[in-house]
Amino acid sequence: MTNLNSTTSTASNALESPHTAHLSDYTSLELAQALAERLAISERDWHRLKSNRNARAGEQLAAALVFLLTNQPEEVIPRLNQATGWLERTITAPPCPTHGTTEKKQP
Numbered sequence: 194m195t196n197l198n199s200t201t202s203t204a205s206n207a208l209e210s211p212h213t214a215h216l217s218d219y220t221s222l223e224l225a226q227a228l229a230e231r232l233a234i235s236e237r238d239w240h241r242l243k244s245n246r247n248a249r250a251g252e253q254l255a256a257a258l259v260f261l262l263t264n265q266p267e268e269v270i271p272r273l274n275q276a277t278g279w280l281e282r283t284i285t286a287p288p289c290p291t292h293g294t295t296e297k298k299q300p
Contacts, residue, residue, distance in 0.1 A: 222262045229255035243286040250279040 216224060232255045234242045242248045257272035278284035 222259070225255065225258045225262050229259050231255075240289065243289070246279045246282070249284075249286075250276040253279065 219227075229252075232248070232251045234248060234252055253272045253276035257269045257276065260266075260268035260272065275284065
């Protein structure tokens, strides 16, 4: 039987590199928050990425991880479901509210 701690330790050692060694200075929550910030789609990139399934799923997964690490399981599952929906193509981006139908003014 494999010891979970030794498996995790081995996996961690395999992933460690000189480029990521300094990350051990941060907590898991801090790293998850940084990842969530990095993967969040900014207002500037919204139109370009709103239908990008990988970008949208990544954004939701990173948010789910933050909620998991802050012991908010009720917030995790909806985000996991959203990420799954993006990847399974059962979710599509809603139209942009600023580009919706415009009513023509009557003269």
